[in-house]
Amino acid sequence: MDKIARIDMGAAGGPKVTVGDLGQYAGLGGRAMTSLMVAAEVHPLAHALGAENKLVISPGMLSGTTGSMTGRLSVGCKSPLTGTIKESNAGGQAAQVLARLGYAAVVLEGKPEGDDLYKIVINKDGIQVIADNSLKLMDNYPLVAKLRQEYGDKVAYMTIGSAGERKLLAASIACTDPELRPTRHCGRGGVGAVMGAKRVKAIIIDDAGMKMRPPKDPEKYRDANRKFVEGLRKHPVTGEGLPAYGTNVLTNVLNEAGGYPTNNFKSGQFAESASLSGETQAALEIQRGGSATHGCHRGCVIQCSGIYNDKDGNYVTKQPEYETVWSHGGHCGISNLDTVARLDYMDDNIGVDTIEMGVTIGVAMDAGLAEFGDDAAAIRLMEEVEKGTPLGRILGSGAAITGKVFGVERVPVVKDQALPAYDPRAIQGIGVTYATTTQGADHTAGYAIATNILKVGGDVDPLKTEGQIELSRNLQIATAAIDSTGMCLFIAFAIMDQPETFQALLDMLGSFNGITMTGDDVVALGKKVLSAERDFNTRAGFNKHHDRLPRFFYNEPIAPHNQTFMMKDEELDEVFNW
Amino acid sequence: MSQNVTELSPIVPEFETLSLLLASDQLSIFFPILQKGVMVPATVGCTLKSLLCDQFAIPADYVSDRITTIFVDNCPVDDLDRTVIQDGSRVTLSAAMPGLVGATMRRGGYYAALRQGISHVLDSGKASNECGIVHLKLFNLLLTELGSLILARGLLLKSEELTALLKNLPELPISTHYGAGRTLLSVTFRE
Ligand code: SF4
Numbered sequence: 001m002d003k004i005a006r007i008d009m010g011a012a013g014g015p016k017v018t019v020g021d022l023g024q025y026a027g028l029g030g031r032a033m034t035s036l037m038v039a040a041e042v043h044p045l046a047h048a049l050g051a052e053n054k055l056v057i058s059p060g061m062l063s064g065t066t067g068s069m070t071g072r073l074s075v076g077c078k079s080p081l082t083g084t085i086k087e088s089n090a091g092g093q094a095a096q097v098l099a100r101l102g103y104a105a106v107v108l109e110g111k112p113e114g115d116d117l118y119k120i121v122i123n124k125d126g127i128q129v130i131a132d133n134s135l136k137l138m139d140n141y142p143l144v145a146k147l148r149q150e151y152g153d154k155v156a157y158m159t160i161g162s163a164g165e166r167k168l169l170a171a172s173i174a175c176t177d178p179e180l181r182p183t184r185h186c187g188r189g190g191v192g193a194v195m196g197a198k199r200v201k202a203i204i205i206d207d208a209g210m211k212m213r214p215p216k217d218p219e220k221y222r223d224a225n226r227k228f229v230e231g232l233r234k235h236p237v238t239g240e241g242l243p244a245y246g247t248n249v250l251t252n253v254l255n256e257a258g259g260y261p262t263n264n265f266k267s268g269q270f271a272e273s274a275s276l277s278g279e280t281q282a283a284l285e286i287q288r289g290g291s292a293t294h295g296c297h298r299g300c301v302i303q304c305s306g307i308y309n310d311k312d313g314n315y316v317t318k319q320p321e322y323e324t325v326w327s328h329g330g331h332c333g334i335s336n337l338d339t340v341a342r343l344d345y346m347d348d349n350i351g352v353d354t355i356e357m358g359v360t361i362g363v364a365m366d367a368g369l370a371e372f373g374d375d376a377a378a379i380r381l382m383e384e385v386e387k388g389t390p391l392g393r394i395l396g397s398g399a400a401i402t403g404k405v406f407g408v409e410r411v412p413v414v415k416d417q418a419l420p421a422y423d424p425r426a427i428q429g430i431g432v433t434y435a436t437t438t439q440g441a442d443h444t445a446g447y448a449i450a451t452n453i454l455k456v457g458g459d460v461d462p463l464k465t466e467g468q469i470e471l472s473r474n475l476q477i478a479t480a481a482i483d484s485t486g487m488c489l490f491i492a493f494a495i496m497d498q499p500e501t502f503q504a505l506l507d508m509l510g511s512f513n514g515i516t517m518t519g520d521d522v523v524a525l526g527k528k529v530l531s532a533e534r535d536f537n538t539r540a541g542f543n544k545h546h547d548r549l550p551r552f553f554y555n556e557p558i559a560p561h562n563q564t565f566m567m568k569d570e571e572l573d574e575v576f577n578w
Numbered sequence: 579m580s581q582n583v584t585e586l587s588p589i590v591p592e593f594e595t596l597s598l599l600l601a602s603d604q605l606s607i608f609f610p611i612l613q614k615g616v617m618v619p620a621t622v623g624c625t626l627k628s629l630l631c632d633q634f635a636i637p638a639d640y641v642s643d644r645i646t647t648i649f650v651d652n653c654p655v656d657d658l659d660r661t662v663i664q665d666g667s668r669v670t671l672s673a674a675m676p677g678l679v680g681a682t683m684r685r686g687g688y689y690a691a692l693r694q695g696i697s698h699v700l701d702s703g704k705a706s707n708e709c710g711i712v713h714l715k716l717f718n719l720l721l722t723e724l725g726s727l728i729l730a731r732g733l734l735l736k737s738e739e740l741t742a743l744l745k746n747l748p749e750l751p752i753s754t755h756y757g758a759g760r761t762l763l764s765v766t767f768r769e
Contacts, residue, residue: 253672
């Protein structure tokens with residue numbers, strides 16, 4: 001990865017490609033690349049859908065190598081949903097293929113005049129930008145099927161559906177999985193709308209003729225990767241729980257903890273949760289000839305995904321993840337997995353974030369547009385988004401807009417991004433991260449649970465009250481670093497519990513680059529990324545008052561624990577004091 | 579199909595007992611009720627550790643290494659020796675869970691502070707031993723690993739619950755005259 005491609009979509013005479021060296025961005029990948037570049041190059045007060053915004057696409061530092069779990073792709077920009085800096089990442093094949101072509105980043109800049117729609121073809125011979133208006137308003141599944149006729153099956157596709165073209169604020173960017181299904185989405189923050197604003201419908205990435213990226217020390221890299229894989233396989237979460245049930249294994253546990261937001265955050269428990277659980281879902285998938293164990297990209301050894309078929313054995317969608325099953329399920333009072341799977345397919349096809357859409361439908365239900373638990377109404381609301389009706393455009397612009405339009409008071413958003421599937425009144429520490437992350441409410445912002453091994457910020461006594469602030473800070477630092485490596489965050493459990501697996505990860509990073517890497521280096525990287533993101537947000541007009549949860553979390557106790565969110569504002573303000 | 583009714587007789591005035599011997603591949607039929615929760619007779623007033631190790635006969639190292647997430651009455655538990663089980667207590671057992679929240683719920687875990695306010699408060703009272711009922715749930719990997727052990731000990735089912743369950747065992751050669759009260763169902767599986 002020794003070059004950066006910049007595509008000026010608004011250049012006079014048509015889109016113009018410039019390929020240059022890495023310059024100040026040498027050695028970066030993933031979130032470190034996207035955030036440092038956006039912070040340095042995008043005017044913080046730019047309109048997110050305007051020519052001044054940039055869409056930075058970057059594979060992780062280890063993507064395109066023989067290393068396992070290295071296939072995450074980061075997309076960054078100023079978010080049209082939140083107005084903050086945004087990094088949104090996904091699995092699928094794109095990161096591996098783009099990295100093998102040598103691109104540390106592909107940057108979409110400017111904005112074309114006129115109405116033409118473009119596709120971008122990236123291969124070993126270079127980059128072509130081609131106008132193709134036959135793709136207009138196509139959704140992701142038919143779009144990829146059409147592109148496959150022209151470009152075949154040995155490439156990776158990044159696409160936007162009709163939602164991205166319509167510049168809806170919940171719009172995602174789809175990345176194809178190994179079976180070329182558009183199921184892996186850079187979902188959060190409306191990154192698909194930014195791609196749509198630049199009039200780019202599809203990016204076709206073809207690494208024919210390219211080889212795996214070679215490590216500086218191949219023997220050490222191979223050895224470290226072997227130890228890393230062994231560590232993932234032997235851990236009960238990464239070696240057993242996630243492969244068997246996927247992330248939806250959390251439904252039962254969250255419901256039991258009273259932290260499963262139900263009927264738009266009115267209760268912490270859903271009576272029908274067992275019908276939606278990962279255990280039930282996996283059994284159904286296997287019984288219907290689908291699969292409960294599937295990797296979103298080649299080289300994943302955890303394989304937390306799966307294939308969800310209908311009762312006749314026909315493919316419906318990939319295995320819906322925990323957040324999706326929650327947002328379209330319990331959050332809307334819906335307990336039918338087939339309905340959730342249908343909505344997941346619609347999200348992927350139209351190209352919208354499943355968390356944002358599910359939460360929005362719950363808010364719409366609170367507004368009286370449908371009853372909680374009405375499966376058919378939820379599908380009807382999604383069809384409005386699909387058709388691009390005025391109501392559909394409101395819904396597709398997310399929970400905050402929908403709440404404002406329909407006068408709903410209980411709108412679960414931070415910085416206008418919908419909260420994920422954990423109620424911060426039951427799990428207070430999660431609320432600290434939701435409130436303070438640079439990205440708007442985001443569960444993965446504090447997901448890298450290996451902070452004890454990383455010793456981020458020194459040793460913390462986790463049983464002390466004040467530990468919550470330190471833990472959230474450390475988690476956010478560690479996550480920013482792991483998001484930069486291209487590693488899937490689900491490796492975190494194995495590296496937290498098994499020091500030898502964490503060492504193997506450091507050895508992979510070090511031997512690939514021919515250096516010795518320590519935990520301190522990882523922490524320094526995480527802090528650098530977060531500092532740049534915070535600085536961008538400050539210049540964009542955000543301050544500590546935006547680092548708060550909506551008031552209803554402070555005022556409305558939630559069953560069964562009857563707690564409100566109790567963290568003090570002054571404590572939240574300490575999170576980024578390092 | 580290898581399933582037999584081996585016994586249908588009252589043991590205490592309000593309970594009949596029903597014992598089944600099934601092929602081991604039928605264990606999964608019981609997973610839905612085990613994850614929703616079942617009533618199990620137990621000696622209560624004891625510690626959670628004693629319930630799991632002494633009464634359920636789960637090996638201590640399995641309890642410490644494998645059952646890493648435990649709830650009593652919706653509260654995550656950190657110390658099994660200082661959690662007393664009462665009549666009607668709801669006990670939920672799970673293997674390790676993914677993600678930050680999974681780590682947060684983990685027993686005695688590094689991230690326990692993040693769930694402050696809902697963690698189980700340590701019991702200091704003395705244990706007393708009385709007959710009672712515990713509402714037990716098994717999740718994820720533990721369904722397969724502990725399901726047969728719990729089923730062999732016996733579950734108390736209301737007649738409608740039992741009837742619904744037996745519908746999933748279609749070749750069971752019995753009628754459904756289990757009485758209107760609760761039945762103690764015990765199931766063993768052939769190797
Ligand atoms: S663990 Fe899941 S999300 Fe991570 S790379 Fe594998 S399939 Fe994708």
